[in-house]
Amino acid sequence: MADELTHTPTHTPTQTPTQSPTQETHAIEADCAREPIHIPGGIQPHGFLLSVDAAGHVVQVSANAGALTGGGAEALLGQPLEVVLGERAAGLVLQALSELDTEGIPLYAGSIDDPRGGGHSPLALVVHRYDGVAIVELEPARGTADVFASMYPLVRTFINSLQEVENTDALAVLAAREVHRITGFGRTMVYSFDDEGHGHVIAESLSPGYAGYLGQRFPASDIPPQARALYVRNRIRLIADADYVAAPLVPARHPATGRTTDLTFASLRSISPVHVQYMKNMGTWSSMSMSIVVRGRLWGLISCHHDSARVPPFEVRTACEHIAQVLSLQIEAKEDHAEADYRLELRRRQARLLAAMANADDFIDAIAADPRDLLDLPGATGAAIVFEGRVVRLGDAPEASVIERLVSWFDTRTEDVFATDNLAETWPEYNDFLGEGSSSTAGMLVVSLSRLFRNYVIWFRPEVVRSIRWAGDPRAKLSGLSPSLSPRESFDVWTQTVRQRSAPWRPAEVEIASDFRGALLNLVLRRAEELAQLALELGRVNRELEGFSYTVSHDLRAPLRHIVGYADLLREMELSRLSDRGKHFVERIIAQARFGGKLVDDLLSFSQMGRAALRVQAIDLDDLVARVVADETRELGDRPIEWGNSKLGMVNADPVLLIVVLRNLISNAIKFTGTRTGVDGATVAFIAITRTPGEGKFAGQDVITVRDNGVGFDMRYADKLFGVFQRLHRFEEFPGTGIGLASVRRIIERHGGETWAEGELERGASISFSLPREQASEAAPVHETVIEAAARLAAVSSGQPYRPVFKDTKKVEDDRAEADPAG
Known part of the structure; x- marks a missing residue:
């Protein structure tokens, strides 16, 4: 569509010229460019x-x-x-x-x-x-x-x-x-x-x-x-x-x-x-x-x-x-200075966007859920992601049919990054799609990720109608002189209304789009490499899973039982002949062998939690907690504990697995309040189990918290609490295998909830988990946790550093990390 002109002094619209003032001045500029003004003589x-x-x-x-x-x-x-x-x-x-x-x-x-x-x-x-x-x-x-x-x-x-x-x-x-x-x-x-x-x-x-x-x-x-x-x-x-x-x-x-x-x-x-x-x-x-x-x-x-x-x-x-x-x-x-500030802001936007994409399992869905960073990156009002056959429209973007035709046209071009503020002039088919949702779109910035697979990111800007006041009609010639080399005779104001143009793309915006392209290609390549490696690893792991389970359940448990049995016999038969040092060695052998057996039993239980079917039903949480508390306090003797339980009500969960969760959390609370004896004015142990309705992202869920006033922990290591074999205290102070909280997280995740912890050294800790009120159907369980646990067990046994078997996949607990330096 040609530019519309009006002559301001009379306010009478002229006919639409066949060329804009800019186009008609090209011939004049060409003639003037040949005038030798630097050698006037x-x-x-x-x-x-x-x-x-x-x-x-x-x-x-x-x-x-x-x-x-x-x-x-x-x-x-x-x-x-x-x-x-x-x-x-x-x-x-x-x-x-x-x-x-x-x-x-x-x-x-x-x-x-x-x-x-x-x-x-x-x-x-x-x-x-x-x-x-x-x-x-x-x-x-x-x-x-x-x-x-x-x-x-x-x-x-x-x-x-x-x-x-x-x-x-x-x-x-x-x-x-x-x-x-x-x-x-x-x-x-x-x-x-x-x-x-x-x-x-x-x-x-x-x-x-x-x-x-x-x-x-x-x-x-x-x-x-x-x-x-x-x-x-x-x-x-x-x-x-x-x-x-x-x-x-x-x-x-x-x-x-x-x-x-x-x-x-x-x-x-x-x-x-x-x-x-x-x-x-x-x-x-x-x-x-x-x-x-x-x-x-x-x-x-x-x-x-x-x-x-x-x-x-x-x-x-x-x-x-x-x-x-x-x-x-x-x-x-x-x-x-202004450009440097703007470029720095663009870098910040890109960093936020890439961080969100890198941490998401499906970065396209992550962007679609919150498109502001992608739209703000070059300052656009609409965007489209064309990836693996999908067309995801964001903000004020043209219809999918228009985007498909744009991609087909861009397939014929060679640029990796292309920008225009006049799509109508650049794209021959623009006028054919005015009725298909593109009439408000005038500017476009495109980055090509792959022409072979037709992967693109496209940003759009709307039309910005501008009125330009010219000092005289720029098309006019002064009569009587050469038709090309002639200045304008009148400088009365002419107003030109410019349509079908967007705000121009600044060089910094085009550059950040190019940088984003490179970063996105690296991200896609890294994901592809990880998925390929994961597929190979999963195939190998699945083939070894059954043999490994048998080894753990039979070959490892049997020797540990024999060690305990023969050590008991040695203690009974030769106790009077052994020195104090020898007796100590026998007791250490029995204790460590029994701990190894407990470790294997916990490991097998942990693996079974990922394979057993989930049977959700309504549960009276007060009754369940009372039973667990009774079991866990049976052998405490006269040790005082104050319980701050409130009315808990009903929840939806698998009762067998929820008992495991509560038993682990309550036993941990009892164990880590062991120093709160109430003797000689010392603080008395306090444990509270509460249930509150979830808010924010936990809306529609119940949040259950077990809180104590025990030794607590350093929040710097909070993410390690739920890892397999992760411990934040010495075994001599607080015994345990380091699998309990990993089992808690595994069970709660299978229910569709989340687990988290808060604590402060010597001020106590609180472990919380959420349970959806309406349980969704569960996907088939995956067995990689067993392999991860085995890898940790092998590392602990050999004294070698642990290396995760699985990387960057939502099927693996996100809290698996290197061995805790404080554990």
Whole structure:
């Protein structure tokens, strides 16, 4: 759809043009680009130009330079410079030329009295070398004193105000006001260039009677490419009088090069007739422009206009050039700071997103459940993930049918990352799908993960309708001139309504999308490798499972029984013959063998918990707890324990397995409160079993907690409590096999609940688990826990470090870690 234009002064819509202003200016730019504005063959006559050879003799002059000596220009050729300008001036020029070490950079040599006398203002001497030619320019100045001494008072206000300015727009306003003040031009504007080269007036300062252009835009064709290049190289340009008659160079070709002299860096360079006519169309008879160059690119201009001829002194021009340089540095610093902050924020977003994806078993589902991080990553309102045949739409995304066609189109392209803010112009089929949910989508950013498997991540942005105010119809030509090289005649405001474009994608956003692509590919590759390894490992484990179970139940238990039996016989038969040390050894053998048998029994029980069928029913938890408490306190004797039980009510669970859970938790609480005896004023052991309704993610579940005031634990090791063979206390202090809490977690997970622990050293601990009120059907149990336990047992026995058999799968307890350094 072509851009819609309205002419603001009449507010009458025009017919939709066949081309936008941007498209119609391409031909003008092409013609202007061929105009040799850097070799105009003459200068503006408010100053003089001389070219000298290595010996200091004049070899080329501007036609008006004869006025310096009262003769003709040709008479100056071949003369020593001191004859033309005087001995002092010649010394300044030759000294400055000898100090030049960079081509094209003008150097101020000093100021002299005008050789003509008669009330003429002093002249500033500026020299430079370029293209094998040494050039001397003489321009009107305020005086013969040091120009830099008189420059600081002019820029002092601007420099001192910089610290009060916070952003680029405020900087531009400050610069426009200060340049307007010190130059006396009637209108001073600051405008920036967009990526297409169009100028946008962001600040201005006006004298009474001058038209304002604030907020308006000038098309790129107003400043063709070669003019932009000159603005970067020569950063100040003065047009003193639009009615000037150029002073040609004599001779026309430089004797040393045989070519027309390149005046790229000459401030007196003559101006293109097209641009002079352009000035007159704006009612401007003199102008001065200073370049704002940021990171080597023409960011914008400070442009001064006046309705009559005007020659600002050299000192004023130098001050304005300095303001433009400071402004350039300030803009670059503020943009770099803002860009660095934005890139850092994008990195934070990516880190959050990748962390969520890495910790999820299915990262696509994880993103779909909370799409904010993915949408925020490049600043999009919609997204689509096309992965393994699935199309997951997020936020304000087009319909799936549109996304499928977009993917088919993108399959034909070669870019890994592609961005556009004008999908209608980029995608040929866009208009065919306006009725299928894509009408609000105008921008797209795509990263390709795999064209072979058609895996993509696509972000979308909506249309942003913009009204652009042009300073004159940018399509208009001035009649009577060449149809291509012609400035606009009218600068009445034209308003262009731009549709079917989104907010543009910033370079940092495209870069973060590319980085995200690389990170996502690494994540997918890592998952694929892990799944492949897991499949191989599971096949091997399953083949060994039955043989392992038999070994544990028969081959391992039988020797342990024999050890205990023979050790008992030895103790009974030879007790009187054994030394105290020998008796100790026998007791240690019996104790360790019995502990090994208990370990094997617990291990087998643990493995059976993963295989036995789950039979859920309603259970009176008060009755179940009372039975377990009675069993566990039967052999405590007169040890005091305060019980803080509340009414527990009914829960849904497998009664056999829930007894195992409660027995482990209550026996642990009794064991770890063993130091709370109440003797000699000591604290009495306290144990409470409570049930509360779950909240938040535990909504619809019951939370049962067993809390005690025992020795507690360090919360740094809380995640290790539920691992197989994980212990946080010495066996001599609190005996146990380290399987009890692992069994608790295994049982609760089979019920669809979760387990967690809280504690503080010497302040007690609380172990909690949740039980869904409505139990879902359970998937077939997996036996890898047995293998994990066996691997730990083998590691403990051999003294070798434990290495997990299973990695990064939801079928394995997430609390399996390396041996606890505190255990």
